[in-house]
Amino acid sequence: MSEVNKIDMFKNDVRYRENIAHIETIPAKKPSFKKVDNLNQKIVDYLDSKNVKLYLHQAETYESIKDGEHVIITTPTASGKTLAFNLPIMETMIEDKDATALYIYPAKALSNDQLHVLENLEKELDIKINPRTYDGDTPREDKRGIREKSRIVLTNPYQLHLILSWHHQWSKFYKNLRYIVIDESHYYKGVFGSNVAFLIKRLKRIANFYGSYPQFILSSATLANPLELANRLTGEEFKLVDNDTSPSGEKDFILYNPFKNYVRKKINNQAAPSVHMETENIFMYMMLKNIQTLCFTVSRKTTELIAMWAKKDMNQVKGQLAHRIAAYRAGYQAQERREIEDGLKSGKYLGVTCTNALELGIDIGSLDAVIISGYPGTMISTWQQAGRAGRSNQKSLAILIAFENQLDQYFMNNPEFFFDKPHENAIIDLTNPILQDAHLLCAAKELPLQRGEAEKYFGISQDVIDKLVDNKDLHENHRGDFMYPYDDNPAMDHSLDQISSEEFKIMNNGQLLETMERSQVYREAHEGAILINKGDTYVVNSVNLKNGYVNVSKEAVDYHTMVLNQTDINIKKKLSKTKYGDLTIHFGELTVSEDYFKYKKMHFSKVIGTYPLELPPLKFNTKGLWFTIPKRVKDTLEDMFPNEEEVFAGGLHGAEHALIGLFPLHTMCDRFDIGGLSTNYHEDTQEATIFIYDGYEGGIGICEKAVDVFIDLLNSTIDLLENCQCQSGCPACIYSPKCGNDNKPLHKNATKYILKYMSDLISKNIPEEDVKAEVIIENEVIPDEFDEAYELYEKGDYSSSKDVLNSIISNDKKHAPSLALMARILYEQDQKDIALLFTKKALSSDRSNEMANELEVLLTNKPQKETVELKSLDDVETLYEEAYDLYEQGDLATSSEILENLLDFDDKNSEALALMGLIYYHSGMFPKAIEYYKKASKINKNGEMVKELKMRVA
Known part of the structure; x- marks a missing residue:
């Protein structure tokens, strides 16, 4: 039976055809060629010997590189991008015996694959370039020879990050560096991409130091913003080559929906389909038909599970095939990864389950089919994964199996949107302060930073350098250069994959x-x-x-586990608000606290036990958007559904889930890159509020981009709910697989009402096409407000001045002048303990603030207590007892300082929150006392200190 017939059989199989939502047949495509003049004779002879004619886009790439332009190529998988950039580089290697090139790949698997290509070119062209891979798996004894003899070095960002400070060992290589190739550059997005962008700029600085100004060549999958991405990664302007002129075979792309004929009701007699089991069944079907298949999954755990189940079941059905099944993911040892890669190429493995680690361009010519178990999060990844099958012009098959979540089901119900959807923007954020600091320290370790270099290479102001000097992270020498003053390598402490360096x-x-x-x-x-x-x-x-x-x-x-968590958010600083009609979307800096408090044991989807966890909260600062829903919406919903509990909360929670579920439709992110919180009342906004935030320290630009596309996000979310057939909510509309509250409460009809209410605010009396975004930068008004507060203070109107200052501090909790003036007013009102607290806050934001320094002298007449570093819950208990003793003695300032330190470590400590509330109460700051009572009583309303605080604030 031919391969074509075997592939066609699947869509007609009675076991599967009822769940097929759509089949898109992508027709075969013929090639277009172009002859290139003036090629080096060795290149001409090589191409003739292989009977290779250059496609039009390959010729254009070659000519642009030879003209000295920086080039980004964005043609699809298997279109010959590698040959397109290798030819001009090889020609340079032939003509310039000293020229070197650096190839950077996002994954070891890809660099290993491309090394064989370069070794073959070296042999066929009879030139000496000694291409070698230099990464964490390279034997120590080989490294010196590579540095001294290799003219083409292949590496990855992780290794480059660690070895840049040893550039003196690479001086000959950097001096002659002609090309830097960044392959699979679409991979560089989010945290990883932002880190790599800073890394490439560090690399450029080193090359420039040795007198070379290398040409950049980037290859990428199709992107919405290729030129912007290339510029952000390198700081250079690029020529784009994006017209694919290579041939391709016919491909059937099937959208497969296990939930197509399943309707979720309040009482279901029919068990819900299992996507994992359906994936395994199709994976098994392909292997039993001798169709070599890659099965992509959305997580490392699922990769392992499906391979494990398939091996077990294959032993029962056709035992001789069980050993031809393997799992592949990050985290395996190098030799294990390479054995699987080679096994795929040789045909040893018939079926491999994998994460996106095999999404990149490893050439596996024999693949017939790809299963994509769950939408990978971006169209770029989807088409890259689908492109793993169908090389060499044969017919191939790609199957996207939908999960019961918002995004997957949206595509199943809107196939035309899926196949017509433009590719996403790759988001790189170069403003994250943590990343800026980390890479400046690395750069200073590599070479002392001269004044102006931070701006020239990294787009970072001198103020950031000055702050690092003040913090003793950098040292300014007698020449005015900024040096890293310690013996360690800061690159060792900063991971490219994450903002946190904890491992x-x-x-x-x-x-x-x-x-x-x-x-x-x-x-x-x-x-x-x-x-x-x-x-x-x-x-x-x-x-x-x-x-x-x-x-x-x-x-x-025979069970797996799932953790539950609760989230709390404080608004640190409002940065902007965007008005769409009468709807206002705020954007700013947030502090997020996540409390992982219990976990569930589950046998498939059945809960078999719930157990408590004792972990200190995870706290991080990030950026996010938020909007409020007025009380009249709550009143309306409670009138509409008078006999149902938590209608409003369920509507807010559902809106949060549904909006987050469709975030990846409009911004290039994974649904797990973002978090959210909905609450009936939030202290900082004084209203019901929905927050959506970047799930990384410092933020990575996702929510900032989402503000710009919020109308599209809202409209697609409304469309999703209108077309979902469930009665009261399901994973396809308002459930979330990562909800820390176990998807409770949720109310589908209330969600629809809230989203429609928001849509009406946008378009009320305004045609949709005329809605314009009015963006207001919120912190630009702070100086004027502070001047008003100071004038009121000078007139002796302390009460009005404090009102204005409270407004400023609610927008910017680190505005040192406002904190200092508040401290001055409290001092003059003889509230010295709380004045000292505000003085210390002002000085922690700006040590040079003159008013705060004067107050510190006036208020401090005893040695400062050394801050205890909290490491365990035992430390928390000890510190709480100390704070309580000081409170009893009347030393409110020191007690509050200890409590602040304690609550930074454990912000769910109800007794500490209540004690802080009592301190505010005794200092006459009653709104703050009430705020802390609400926090404490939400956690434990029966605590001793909570009851005492309740009695005071009542």
Whole structure:
């Protein structure tokens, strides 16, 4: 039976055809060629020997590179991008015996694959370039030879990040550096992309130091903003080559919906379909038909599960095929990854489950089919994964299996949107202050920073350098250069994959299993969690948060775990508000606290037990958007549904979930890159509020972009709910797979009402096409407000001055002049304890503030207590007792200082919150006392201090 017939059989199989939502047949395409003049004779002979004619886009790429332009190529998978940029580089290598080139790949698998291509070119062209891979797997004894002899070096950002400070060992290579190739550049988005952009600018600075100004060549999948991405990554202007003139075979792209004929009701006799089981069934079908298949999944855990299930089932059906199944994901040892890569190429493996680690351009010519289990989050990834099948012009098959979530179901119900959807913008944020600081320290370690270089190479103002000097992170020498003053390498402390540099080691009987960062440990490797690694299950026995270790033991279990968490948000600083008609979307800096308080044991979708967790909260500062819903909406909903509880809360919660679910439709992000919170009342806004925020320290630009496309996001969310057939909410509309509140409360009809209310605010009396965004930068009004507060203070109107200052501080909690003036007023009102608290806040924001420094002298007549570094809940209890004793003695300022330190570590400590509320009460700041009572009573209304505070504020 031909491969074509075997592939066509699937869509007609009675077991699967009823769940097919759409089949898009992508026709075969013929090539267009172009002859290139003046090619080096060795190149001509090589192409003739291989019977290769250059496609039109390859010729255009070659000519642009030879003209000295920076080039980005964005043609699809298997269109010959690699040959297009390798030819001009090889020609330069032939003509200039000293020329060097650096190839940067986002994954080791891809660099290993391309090394073989370059080695073959070296042999065929009879030139000496000694191409070598230089990464964490390179043997130590080989590294010196590579540095001295290799003219083409292949590496990845992780290795480059660590070795840039050793540039003196690479002086010959950098001096002759002609080309920097950044392959799969669409991969550089979000946190990783933002880090790599800073890294490339550090690399440019090193090359310039050695007198070279290399030409950049980028290859990428199709993007909405390729030129912007190339510029942000490198700081250079680019020529775009995007017209694909290569041939391709016919491909059937099937949208497969396990939920097509399933309607979720309040009482269901029919069990909900399992996407994982459906994926395994189709994966098995393909292998039993001898169709070599890659199965992409959305998580490492799912990759392992489906391979494990398939091996077990294949042993029962056709045992000789079980050993031809493998799982592939990040975290495996290098030799394990390479064995699977080679096994795919040779045909040893018939079916491989994988994460997006195999999404990149490894050439696997024999693949017939790709299964994509769950929408990968972007159209770019979707088409990259689908492109793994169908090389060499043969007919191929791609199947997207939909989860029961908002995005997947939207595509199943709108196939024309899926196939016509333009590709996304790749978001890189170069304004994240944590990333800026980290890379400036790395740059200063590599070479002392001269004044003006931060702006020239990184677009960062001198003020940031000055702050690093003030904090003793940098030192200014006698020449005015800024040096890193310590012996360590700051690159070792800064991970490119995350903003936090904390790494936990997962240990089994003293052996390293894998590594994770802290938030991943909280989600996947908390005490009692089940980890899956290479098909084996491990139980987490203990977590050492202080030393960064997780101890596990191998154990066969038939359940998995899911963690629950609660989120709290404080608005640190309002940056802007955007008005669409009568709807206002705020954007600003937020402090997010996530409390992981329990987890569930689950057998498939059945809960078999719930267990408490004792973990300190995760706190981070980020950026996000928010909007408020007025009380009249709550009143209307309660009138509409008089016999139902938590209608308004369920509507807010549902709107939050549904909007977040469709975020990736409009911004290039993963649904897990963002978080949200909905609340009936928020202290900072004084109204019901929905927050959506970047899930990374400092923010990475996702929500800032979402503000610009908010109308489209709102309209598609309304459309999603209108077309969902469920009765009261389901994963396809308002449920969220990562909801820390176990998807409670939720109310579908209230959600629809709230979203429609927002839409009406936008378009009320205004045709939709005439709605314009009015953007107001909120912190630009602060100087005028402060001048007003100061004038009122000078007139002796302390009460009005404090009102204005409170307004400023609610917008910007670190506005030192306002904090200092508030302290001065409190001091003059003889509230010295609380005045000292505001003085310290002012000085922590700006140590040079003159008024705060004067007040510190006036208010401080005893040695400062050394701040205790909190490491455990025992420390919290000790500090609380100390704060309580000081409160009893009347030393409110020191007590509040200790409580602030305590609450930074454990902001769910109800007794500490209540004690802080009592301090505010005794200082005459009654609104703050009420605010802290609300926080404390929400956690534990029966606490001793909570009851005392309640009695005071009542």
